[in-house]
Amino acid sequence: MRRTGTSADGRGAADGGRTAGPQPPPLGGRGDPLFGAGATRVEKVLASGAGLLGALLVAGAAAAQGSGWSAAQYAVAVVVAFDVVGGVVANGLGSAKRDHFGPASATARTAAGRVARRPVVFTALHVHPIVVALLYDPVVWWWGVAWYLVTLVGSALVRLSPLYLQRPVALAWCALAAVGASFLPSPAHWGWLPVVLVLKLVLAHAVQEEPYRPASRLGASRR
Numbered sequence: 001m002r003r004t005g006t007s008a009d010g011r012g013a014a015d016g017g018r019t020a021g022p023q024p025p026p027l028g029g030r031g032d033p034l035f036g037a038g039a040t041r042v043e044k045v046l047a048s049g050a051g052l053l054g055a056l057l058v059a060g061a062a063a064a065q066g067s068g069w070s071a072a073q074y075a076v077a078v079v080v081a082f083d084v085v086g087g088v089v090a091n092g093l094g095s096a097k098r099d100h101f102g103p104a105s106a107t108a109r110t111a112a113g114r115v116a117r118r119p120v121v122f123t124a125l126h127v128h129p130i131v132v133a134l135l136y137d138p139v140v141w142w143w144g145v146a147w148y149l150v151t152l153v154g155s156a157l158v159r160l161s162p163l164y165l166q167r168p169v170a171l172a173w174c175a176l177a178a179v180g181a182s183f184l185p186s187p188a189h190w191g192w193l194p195v196v197l198v199l200k201l202v203l204a205h206a207v208q209e210e211p212y213r214p215a216s217r218l219g220a221s222r223r
Contacts, residue, residue, distance in 0.1 A: 031107030032088040033116060036095030038105070040214060043093045051086020054196075055079075062189045069136075074137060077189075080128050084196050091204035099210040119206040123155040126201060129193060136187035143186055150177060154202035161207060170203040 031037050035044050058081040059074055069077065090096060099107045100117055107113035115122050126148075133144025154173040163171045174195070181194040 002173075004153040021072050021189050026059050031105060032095070032111050033107055033110055033112035033129055035090055036093055036097070036099040036105075037107045038098070038213070039093060039095035041140065043095060047086050047090035047093065050089045051082040054085025055081040057081070058189070058192075067189055073135060076131070080132065080193070084128065084193065087200040088196060091200055097209050098213075100205070101208045102211060116205075119153050119159055119201075120152070122205060123152050123201045126151065128197060132187055132190050132193060136190060138185075138187060140185055140187055143184065146184075147181075147197065150180075150194070151201050154198060155206045156175065158202055160205040166207045167203075167209070170207050173176055173202050174198050 032039055058077050062069055062077065063076070067073075086097055091100075096116075099113060100119070104117075104149045105113075109115060115125070129147040129151075130144035133139065135139050154170070154177070157173065158166050158170050160209060177198040178195045181191060186193075
């Protein structure tokens with residue numbers, strides 16, 4: 001049976017055949033724990049650019065609103081924002097999906113690559129909200145623990161769900177997290193973190209999806 005929106009040769013009809021079908025290509029060479037083995041230039045730029053813009057927005061907004069952060073606090077904020085915002089995109093890349101859920105590539109030979117193939121373990125390592133809750137005023141220690149657990153439970157629920165329900169379960173969790181984050185107190189200038197963290201780990205990383213790719217290696221190199 002032909003997939004809706006996919007031509008007989010496996011190329012996407014919606015974009016004029018520029019995208020190949022869901023079957024992962026053979027992957028060799030070096031692994032890439034950040035973007036997935038075989039990531040194209042445009043995929044890397046998209047994820048890195050989103051992370052950079054996110055870091056600039058957080059640092060800029062905090063400075064404009066007179067946060068009073070120390071240099072060390074700004075440095076931590078930049079690193080966390082870059083990782084979390086860029087990670088939403090990086091974990092959703094087709095190359096990352098191939099590495100996380102497909103046959104083991106060169107990335108799986110690295111420690112980071114092996115952890116990434118276990119989404120709940122990967123999520124458990126993200127202690128960002130706990131660190132933020134302890135380092136920034138007002139100190140709301142339970143906020144960090146609560147959102148750490150919310151994210152971890154969400155990732156586990158997605159992985160326990162049947163494949164056809166993983167995306168809707170993740171979307172439901174993200175929607176509820178967004179509502180909850182808007183009402184709960186948080187350290188100043190950090191109210192955005194729970195929502196984006198859940199997007200990165202529960203929706204972008206934990207959901208198993210078909211890994212699409214450019215239709216040709218030539219096209220990938222040009223992008």
